[in-house]
Amino acid sequence: MNSTLKLWTQLGLGTALAGGLLAACGGEAGGEGAATGTVGGETAATAGEGEGGSGAGEGGGGETAGGEGEGGVAVTDAATDPVAYGIALAVAEAHVVAARDAYAAGKKEAAAEMFAHPVSEVLVDMDPVFAKLGVKDFKELFTTASLAANDGKSVAEVGKAYDAIIAALxxxxxxxxxxxxxxxxxxxxxxAxxxxxxxxxxxxxxxxDSYEPYLDGYGFAKVAASAFATNGAAIKAENPAAHTRITEALGVLGQAYPGAARPAKLSVEPGAVSGASAKVxxxxxx
Known part of the structure; x- marks a missing residue:
């Protein structure tokens, strides 16, 4: 418990604590402080620039006024819309995929932060939705993974914590x-x-030139690729155009994000990435 509190304090994640994380760590389901309504005021695909999705103005991956930016999940819609619900889970998964790969690349501090971020950015707000749908609270798994990374545990041990999160997702x-x-x-x-x-x-x-925006984008690209690998055949049968455009976009993103460690020089023009996404x-x- 003390090490958990120390970690959250170091990472400055007061929102996570206020949202019931301490209760979760104590074996209770966190639920207090969960927000209702749409985070960012829009659906995820049209939320503010940055982690929240596309929209007017470019951000650096940090929180912006009005809840736009990080997270950017349409919480109200998630209770009834499987796309909005799936997006919330995908955003959480993108962070932990990025965290796992960053840790393997020797980025311990960044990995600890990325494992922690979904709690305050997504999961606290999703608590009422999860409760309504009968999903058991699993925020403590992100705490465990973040602590493992912060404490410099082995790659295998961090990987085990990652696997537990993926199973819960x-x-x-x-x-x-x-x-x-x-x-x-x-x-x-x-x-998309x-x-x-x-x-x-x-x-x-x-x-x-900071690392976090690159790592965020890397995680989103990896999750998109993973979901496409699972659903590609069904997508091709129902919407061949979407299948083609997603294939093209993932190819561009694979070049844009060659690995979890940010390269010294960007290898793809931003316009090429934007164009590929727009076609999707x-x-x-x-």
Whole structure:
């Protein structure tokens, strides 16, 4: 408990504590302080520039006024819309994928922060949705992973903590709200959102040499690729144009984000990344 409190204090994640994380660490389900309404005021794919998605103005991956920026999840919609719900889980997954790979690349501090971020950025706000859908609170798994990274545990031990988070996210995905949308359409919506988030982060990089925006974008790209690997066949059967555009965009993002460690020089023009994402969004809307 003391080491957990010390970690959150070091990372400055007061929101996570206020949202019930301490209760979760004590074995109770965190629920107090959970926000209602849409984080960022819009759906995730059209939230403010930066982690929240695309929109007017470019951010550096930090919180912005009005809740836009980090997280950027449409919480109210997530209770009834499987795309919004899936996006919330994907954003959390993107952070832990990035954290795992950053740790393997020797970026201990960045990894500890990335493991922690989904708690305050997504999960606290999603608590009421999870409770409604019967998803057991799993915020403490992110705490465990963040502590393991912060304490310099072995890559294997950090990987084990990562695996526990992924298992919880997959379990939560099974409780997604029902709708008339096909599984392929839901997958397209989630993948398109992750591609646009990755694109949005990349657009900030020429004017921002810090590591976090790059790592965020890397995580979004990896999750988009993973979801596409799982759902690609169904997407191709239902929306061949979207399949083509997603394939193209993931190819561009693979060049833009060659690994978890930020390269000394960006290898892809931001306009190429934006263009590829825009084509995905258009195909997804078709």
């Amino acid at each position: 997959r379990g939560a995905a099974q409780k997604a709200p029902k709708s008339d949308a096909t599984s392929a359409k839901v997958a397209i919506g989630i993948i 959102d992750q591609i646009e988030r990755s694109s949005a982060m990349y657009r900030t990089l020429p004017k921002n 969004m258009l195909a997804a809307a078709g």
